[in-house]
Amino acid sequence: MHTKTLYELSKLLHEGDISSVELTQHYIDRIKTHNNQLNAYITVCEDNALKQARDADQKIQQKTAGKLTGIPIAHKDIFCTKGIRTSCASKMLDNFISPYNATVVEKVNTAGMVTLGKTNMDEFAMGSSNETSFYGPVKNPWDNTRVPGGSSGGSAAAVTANLAPVATGTDTGGSIRQPASLCNLTGLKPTYGRISRYGMIAFASSLDQAGPLARSAEDAALLLNEMAGFDSLDSTSVERDVPDYTTTLQDSIEGLKIGLPKEYFSEGLDPQVAATIEAAIKTYESLGATIKDITLPNTGLAVPTYYVVAPAECSSNLSRMDGVRFGHRCDDPKDLLDLYQRSRGEGFGEEVKRRIMTGTYALSSGYYDAYYLKAQQCRRLISNDFQQAFNDIDVIMGPTTPTTAFKLGDKTDDPISMYLADIYTISTNLAGLPGLSIPAGFVKGLPVGLQIIGNYFDEARLLNVAHSYQQATDWHKQSPPSFE
Amino acid sequence: MSLDKKDVEKIAHLARLAIDKQAIPSYAKDLTNIFNLVEQLSAVDTTDITPMAHPLDANQRLRVDKVTEANQRELFQEIAPKTEAGIYLVPQVIE
Numbered sequence: 022m023h024t025k026t027l028y029e030l031s032k033l034l035h036e037g038d039i040s041s042v043e044l045t046q047h048y049i050d051r052i053k054t055h056n057n058q059l060n061a062y063i064t065v066c067e068d069n070a071l072k073q074a075r076d077a078d079q080k081i082q083q084k085t086a087g088k089l090t091g092i093p094i095a096h097k098d099i100f101c102t103k104g105i106r107t108s109c110a111s112k113m114l115d116n117f118i119s120p121y122n123a124t125v126v127e128k129v130n131t132a133g134m135v136t137l138g139k140t141n142m143d144e145f146a147m148g149s150s151n152e153t154s155f156y157g158p159v160k161n162p163w164d165n166t167r168v169p170g171g172s173s174g175g176s177a178a179a180v181t182a183n184l185a186p187v188a189t190g191t192d193t194g195g196s197i198r199q200p201a202s203l204c205n206l207t208g209l210k211p212t213y214g215r216i217s218r219y220g221m222i223a224f225a226s227s228l229d230q231a232g233p234l235a236r237s238a239e240d241a242a243l244l245l246n247e248m249a250g251f252d253s254l255d256s257t258s259v260e261r262d263v264p265d266y267t268t269t270l271q272d273s274i275e276g277l278k279i280g281l282p283k284e285y286f287s288e289g290l291d292p293q294v295a296a297t298i299e300a301a302i303k304t305y306e307s308l309g310a311t312i313k314d315i316t317l318p319n320t321g322l323a324v325p326t327y328y329v330v331a332p333a334e335c336s337s338n339l340s341r342m343d344g345v346r347f348g349h350r351c352d353d354p355k356d357l358l359d360l361y362q363r364s365r366g367e368g369f370g371e372e373v374k375r376r377i378m379t380g381t382y383a384l385s386s387g388y389y390d391a392y393y394l395k396a397q398q399c400r401r402l403i404s405n406d407f408q409q410a411f412n413d414i415d416v417i418m419g420p421t422t423p424t425t426a427f428k429l430g431d432k433t434d435d436p437i438s439m440y441l442a443d444i445y446t447i448s449t450n451l452a453g454l455p456g457l458s459i460p461a462g463f464v465k466g467l468p469v470g471l472q473i474i475g476n477y478f479d480e481a482r483l484l485n486v487a488h489s490y491q492q493a494t495d496w497h498k499q500s501p502p503s504f505e
Numbered sequence: 506m507s508l509d510k511k512d513v514e515k516i517a518h519l520a521r522l523a524i525d526k527q528a529i530p531s532y533a534k535d536l537t538n539i540f541n542l543v544e545q546l547s548a549v550d551t552t553d554i555t556p557m558a559h560p561l562d563a564n565q566r567l568r569v570d571k572v573t574e575a576n577q578r579e580l581f582q583e584i585a586p587k588t589e590a591g592i593y594l595v596p597q598v599i600e
Contacts, residue, residue, distance in 0.1 A: 120580045156565055227559050256566055257559070272592050325543045336520060343521070345593055350586035358521070366523030374522055378513070378532065379539050381520040396548050397556030402549070404557060408561040453560020477561075 022047050024182040026342060027092060027240045028470040030186060034081055034091045041081070041091030045074040045135050048093050052078045052137065052184050059160045061178040063098050064106050065138040073135040075425065080133055089247060090133030095185035097176045098139035100126050100145055100231075101220040111144045111153040112367030113342050113349045123220025124252045125189060125231050132247045136184050141175030144370045146196055146224045148172050149442040152433055153372040160429070161204060162501040163467055165206040167426040170442075174236045177204040179324045182504035187244050188234045189349060193224050193448025194327055195340065195421075197232045198458040202421035202470025205460045205499060207241050207487060208234045212478050213453035214259035217252030225334035226257070226451040228327075237497050238459065238487035242266035259476065263440040270377065275309035276485065278414040284320035285419030285445055293464040296327030298420045301461040301471045301490070306420070308489055312415055323448040324440055329383050329396035330451070335373075336380030375436060388459045396441075411476045416486055420445055421458040421470035449474055457483045460496040468499075506544065536579045 022045060025033070033039045049067050056062050070093065072150065077091035101107045103120035103126075108114045122130065130136070143153040143366025151159040159174040161167040162182040169178040173190030177200035180188050190197040192210035201208025216231045223229060233244040245266050252258045267370045281302065286295060306312060344350040344364025351367055354360035369377070383392035423444060432439040449456040454474055461471035472491075477482045491497050508516075513532045524532065575592045578591055587594040 036519060043590075071514075120577065120584065120585055143551070177567055214563070217554050253568070257561075257563065259563070288551060321544060322549060325545050329543055329546070330541055340521075344586060345585075346583045350539065352595050355600050359598055361521040362523040365521055369522070371528075374524065375532065375539075377520050377522060379517045380518040382508075382512075382516050382536065382540070385516070385519060393541060394548075394556055395551060396543075397558055398551035399549055401549070401554050401557040404560070422567055436535055440542075451560075470544070 022080070024052060024187070024505065026087065027186060027236060027243050027384045030092050031088050033218045035086065041074040041077040041135060041193050042071060044136070045070050045093050046106050047136055048185060050100055055184055056237050058165060059162060059178050059182055059183055060141055060157055060161055061175045061182065062095070062138045063108055063110065063141050063156050063175070066105055066136055067103065070135050070137050070393050077133045077135060083108050084256040087132050087472045089243060091134045091135065093137045093186060094129055094246070095137050095140050095176055095188040096126060097142055097173050097188070097190050098486055099142060099191055099222045101135065101222070105139065106437040107139065108155070109145050110142045110156055110370065111370065111373070112155045115155065115349065117348055121220060124217035124254060125221065128250070129247050134247070139458050140179050140188060143172035143174065144373050145171040145222065146191060146193055146256060147335070147372050147376055147491065148438050149195065149199055150392060150427070151175065152429065153370055155370060155426055158429055159427045163204065166425065167428055167467070168203070172196040173234060174200050175209070177201060177206055180234050180236060180347065181501065182252070183500065186251065187240055187483035189248070190234045191221060191229055191233060192450065193331060195443040195451050197234060198421050198446050198456055198470065198472060199443060201234055201458040203307070203468060205468035205497070206234050207238050207457070207459050207497060208232065209241050209245065209251065209457045209480065210455060211245065211480050212448065212455045213259055214319040215455070215478065216248050216260050216479065217250070217255040219252055223338040224332040226338060227265065227334060228331060230450070234411050237491055238484045239267065239270060240268060241485045260425045264481050266481050266484050269485050272485050273309070274486055276414065277305070277310040279305060279310050279419045280313050280315035280410055280414035282315050282317040282320065282410070283416060284317050289423050289441070290420060291424045291464070294420055294424060295447065296467040297462040297464060298471055301368060303416060304490060304493055308493060315410045315414060315417070317403045317410060317448070319399070319406050320448060323451060324444055326396045326399045326403065326451060328379065328440060329392050332339060332376040332380030333382070333383050336384065339373070339377055344368070360500045371437070400451045405500060407452050407454060416482065417436055419472050419476040423466050424465035425469060445472060453477070455480050455483055457487055459487045459490060460499070506536065507541055508533050508540065
């Protein structure tokens with residue numbers, strides 16, 4: 022039951038072969054058996070899930086159900102869920118029961134999906150390995166001595182280990198695509214503004230975007246259909262129709278023009294990962310695509326630009342966590358300053374403090390022009406590179422990450438080495454473009470992800486391009502043997 | 506560039522963060538490394554480049570000035586650390 026695609030599950034539910042209660046209970050049982058090994062979930066919502074499942078079964082019987090009604094889903098613990106703890110994997114919000122639903126949660130609830138639980142993540146989504154979580158690291162289901170990637174590491178591990186059929190994630194610098202790559206999943210970061218950010222706890226507001234983590238492009242398309250759309254509650258949400266992403270999956274990719282940026286195949290890229298990506302490109306050629314070498318000359322500026330823009334925005338966003346209206350408050354504050362400082366000092370972990378301080382310094386008096394303004398100008402240069410490239414090509418391809426999953430603890434002592442894990446994904450967020458990672462093969466038993474970047478609002482094309490590859494290959498069907 | 510103990514203490518104060526005294530040297534080292542990485546940007550010629558604050562260059566949407574939200578004070582204060590008579594309590598600010 023837990024290896025079926027969303028279409029297959031939908032068919033079983035609608036034809037009455039299984040009930041949503043049975044399906045939900047099956048996943049809850051699997052979570053109970055396997056979550057200890059992986060630490061993928063922070064909170065499991067058994068009672069609430071079974072209640073949602075009963076409602077779904079009723080809708081199916083009354084023939085008022087949609088395609089995804091009754092299908093379970095896991096939400097990254099960054100999405101506010103009414104009445105359910107929403108911790109963002111931080112001690113700061115360990116006691117935070119959200120009084121409202123994020124729009125994404127509201128939308129998938131309306132579609133009749135069943136929330137299994139809230140998945141582990143890097144604290145406030147700051148990290149690339151899921152090791153900064155207050156609740157401890159998540160293990161990669163392919164090798165439990167390795168990281169699943171981050172920050173949506175719990176969602177990725179849960180779907181990979183078949184502890185959820187599909188999950189939500191968020192991506193500020195690669196946090197959907199990098200774990201998808203390290204865990205053998207299909208993960209999509211849509212265009213900035215495509216999915217509402219309302220109720221998604223903010224890290225860097227001009228970069229954050231939600232998206233699906235799934236086992237195939239088809240599953241991702243089905244979930245994106247429900248997640249995407251205009252929302253008046255998010256002032257940066259885009260008023261633009263949402264196509265049915267499943268209707269174009271089967272389109273031919275004959276004549277597709279693929280650009281390969283030379284900067285994504287240079288030093289730092291593991292040679293075996295490079296070879297795997299090159300083989301995937303060959304497959305695309307055999308499917309009728311044409312290849313063009315391109316250049317994104319300002320790629321090298323992406324990481325330094327990001328580490329000004331993202332911390333600057335985070336230092337501002339996280340100032341709302343002050344121990345006054347919600348979240349952690351220190352014991353016996355002697356005055357208001359002490360209340361702020363100790364509540365925040367105790368509530369935030371090391372990496373979050375590091376980023377708040379980085380952002381505070383970059384925005385402090387006398388440094389704004391040198392850091393923040395300069396970074397915003399470099400951001401424009403990075404974005405211009407992409408627009409230049411899209412004059413001649415349809416999509417850009419390259420590796421999602423420079424290496425396969427690294428060992429737990431390998432990069433925790435050196436923040437910069439961790440930041441470089443996102444070297445190929447960060448530019449996309451800076452430009453606001455959609456990007457997707459799909460399984461492209463294995464190196465020494467560990468998954469390799471192929472990244473596909475599209476122009477603004479080209480999600481349908483990305484999913485079509487990914488689906489075509491998945492019709493010709495079966496990498497995405499591989500599961501870690503201990504979780505089959 | 507290099508950030509020292511005093512810089513870290515000043516930044517932590519601006520950010521309203523209490524940090525362990527013993528952790529200051531490692532913060533100084535990490536922040537120095539991060540800003541050395543960022544320093545690369547200073548070599549880039551950005552003359553006449555318009556800063557990009559937002560990916561879509563969208564305009565701020567306006568809405569009609571009408572009350573749409575119901576008052577949910579009790580619900581919101583259920584999760585507050587300390588309240589009294591509908592008010593959030595903090596240590597005394599004015600003597």
